[in-house]
Structure formats: structure tokens, C-alpha cells
Amino acid sequence: MLNIADTLHRWCREARPFALATVVDVTGSAPLPVGTSVAVDEDGNAVGSISGGCVEGAVYELCRQVLSDRGAPQRTWFGYSDDDAFAVGLTCGGELDVLVQRIDPATQPHLGAALAEVAGGRPAAVAQVVDGPDGLIGATLSVLGDSCIADGSLAAGPTGQAVADPATAQLRAGRTALVSLGGDADTCPDRLSVLVHVAATRPRMLIFGAVDFATALSQAGRFLGYRVTVCDARPVFATAARFPYADEVVVDWPHRYLERTEVDGGTAVCVLTHDAKFDVPLLQLALDLPVVGYVGAMGSRRTHDERLRLLRAAGVAQERLARLRSPIGLDLGARTPEETAISITAEIIAHANHGTGLSLTLGTGPIHRPGHQALDERRALNAPY
Numbered sequence: 001m002l003n004i005a006d007t008l009h010r011w012c013r014e015a016r017p018f019a020l021a022t023v024v025d026v027t028g029s030a031p032l033p034v035g036t037s038v039a040v041d042e043d044g045n046a047v048g049s050i051s052g053g054c055v056e057g058a059v060y061e062l063c064r065q066v067l068s069d070r071g072a073p074q075r076t077w078f079g080y081s082d083d084d085a086f087a088v089g090l091t092c093g094g095e096l097d098v099l100v101q102r103i104d105p106a107t108q109p110h111l112g113a114a115l116a117e118v119a120g121g122r123p124a125a126v127a128q129v130v131d132g133p134d135g136l137i138g139a140t141l142s143v144l145g146d147s148c149i150a151d152g153s154l155a156a157g158p159t160g161q162a163v164a165d166p167a168t169a170q171l172r173a174g175r176t177a178l179v180s181l182g183g184d185a186d187t188c189p190d191r192l193s194v195l196v197h198v199a200a201t202r203p204r205m206l207i208f209g210a211v212d213f214a215t216a217l218s219q220a221g222r223f224l225g226y227r228v229t230v231c232d233a234r235p236v237f238a239t240a241a242r243f244p245y246a247d248e249v250v251v252d253w254p255h256r257y258l259e260r261t262e263v264d265g266g267t268a269v270c271v272l273t274h275d276a277k278f279d280v281p282l283l284q285l286a287l288d289l290p291v292v293g294y295v296g297a298m299g300s301r302r303t304h305d306e307r308l309r310l311l312r313a314a315g316v317a318q319e320r321l322a323r324l325r326s327p328i329g330l331d332l333g334a335r336t337p338e339e340t341a342i343s344i345t346a347e348i349i350a351h352a353n354h355g356t357g358l359s360l361t362l363g364t365g366p367i368h369r370p371g372h373q374a375l376d377e378r379r380a381l382n383a384p385y
Helices: 002-013 056-069 109-119 158-173 212-223 254-260 276-286 301-313 337-352 371-380
Strands: 018-027 037-041 046-048 074-078 095-103 124-131 140-144 147-150 177-181 192-199 204-208 227-232 248-251 268-271 294-297
Touching: 002 018, 002 037, 002 046, 002 109, 002 192, 018 056, 018 124, 018 192, 037 056, 056 074, 056 095, 109 124, 109 140, 109 147, 124 158, 140 158, 147 158, 158 177, 158 192, 204 212, 212 227, 212 337, 227 254, 254 276, 268 276, 276 294, 276 301, 294 337
Parallel strands: 204 227, 204 268, 227 248, 268 294
Antiparallel strands: 018 037, 018 095, 037 046, 074 095, 124 140, 124 192, 140 147, 177 192
């Protein structure tokens, strides 16, 4: 549901009831992951997608039915059928398990609070019971900071705490996940399946070098959901007016800023200056940070070779140098700053998801596959990752 948090937050603020259809399980190839939702309000307004268009019409009608009947939540399944070209199903061959339920913001005020946090870019989690006793299916619990707030069916007793514990753990891990729990008479006698929707803090994209390519890359990074920082030591170039899509523009020497800022495994470091006096101390530090997710540097092949020579002379070990993506980006034939930004972000996406970076035309098997399978394919191709 957090994929449509902005709209749902507005509907909750307006006390507008709506039906929520959520993907609770996926088998095989499917276009969108577990936790993705469609919502329909009482006026027939719809937001979101769970299949890229394959089954949206059928889901919309189910939502309208649940809203009008005010009945219990419904579970439905969509698979692939080639018996009838007009049959409702997934043309990609996958299978979706979907829960459709009516949400009344007046009776679940904590949900509006959680959606407000997500819409404001702050971390939060919503636990949704998707399987279990009839009286608990569809019940929700929100994790806001150190607080866990539930609706009536989870608000009291050990079951609420049993749901709160894994929800809090998933928020700390920053992952949406389907969790099985219960079966213990003392803590949670009922066996439950709980989908924990998590909105973690936005990952960071650190762009070093206030150049034209940085303008386009900051826009692409913002579009992908990154919290974008542009840093350059030259105040005449590092201005907010030149980088309207950046969340912040910092005037400082790149390596000094990287030393004092926070990074994690989702952080992408993009070095666009191709100036040794900035690049070498910055990359020396970036490649020594164990938690940074991606480090790339712009420049020609000649610039790259000279940069490697200087980094080796500075004492950077070969295993650290192997982490450097340089020249930065995938080979898309990019020339303009905008095309180059797509090239760079495509490589970041492939790197984060262990994608091969190959044209899908050249591949085999399912398009949407587990990350370990993609990683095995890269290794088989002797591709860097």
C-alpha cells in the first residue's frame, strides 16, 4: 500500500473510505512485488497498479464490490490462462494472490498517521494480517518510531504484540516481507500470515562535481527515489539554482564531505569531476568504506587508467579498486547529459539488483527473477558486479 501513500494519506485525512487490493504473494514471473496495492474510493476513483494492466479491470470491480457490500476481506488469485484470449489473467505467466478489503479511516486512525510519515519521506511500517482467523484478516498495526499502534482486533492481548515484534524488526531491516507467526498458546495462539509494508529512509545518491551531467543525474536520481546531494568545492558552481532537483547542494571538498556524512549499503557515490585533485582523495576514501553500495567515476579510458595509477600509488589495494565502476555507466551510446544520466542510473539499478545489464532480447528465462539467479547469470558471463 505504501506505493500509493500520498493518495491514501489524502483520503484518510478526508475520512474517505476506500477499498484496498494488495498483492500478498507472488509465484513465478510477475511485474510488481508483494505489498503493491490498488485502491478505489466510493466515487470510483482508482490509484495504483498491481499487474501493469493485466488484471486491473477485475481488481477494480472487486474493490467496488467490497466497498458496496461492506463485507469481510476477500482473497483472490490471478494466474495465466491461454484458453481464452480475453480471459482475466497475467500474460507474463506469473501468479498473484491478492487481498481486497474495505478501509474506513475513522476506525483506523493509526493508518493515516503511518501514511503521513511515508508521504513526508520518513520511515514507517504497516503490518497487515493477510491470513488467519476471519476476525483478524485485514487487521492492521502501524510502527511509528518507537510506537506500535493497532486497530481494535489487534489493540489488546498477546496477538498484537506478536505482530508488533516482526513489524518492528522489518522496519529496522528496511524490507517489506510476508511473515508467518503464531501457534504458541502463551504469545499468539492463532497462526497468522502478516504482510509488513515498510517504507525505509530514502537511499542517498551523492554526486560529486557541479557539472552539467550532475544536473541531469540529480533529476534522474530524484525520479528513482534517491535523496540527492550535489557536492563541489567551487561555490560559484555549487548553487541550489543550478540543481533544482537536488535535496541539498554542499560547498566543500568532496573527500571532506564524504568523511562527515552518513552512508549505508544503499548509497550511490557518483564522481563526475574527472579532476585528479578531487577524484583521488575522494575515491581513496569511498573505496575504503565497506557499506557504500555503488562507487562510479566519470572519465575517458585514458582518464580511468591514470586514475587507477594514482590510486595504486596512494596505497589502494586491488580488491578495493575492483569495486570502482569506471568509466561510469552502461554502454548505451549516450552522448548528452540526459542520456548519460540514464546510462549511470541504469548501471546503479543493475548493480543493486544483480542484473546482467544485457538486452532482454539476448536473455532467456523469466524477466522478473530472484536476485541470486541474476547474480549467477552474471558470474556465468564473467561480467563484473
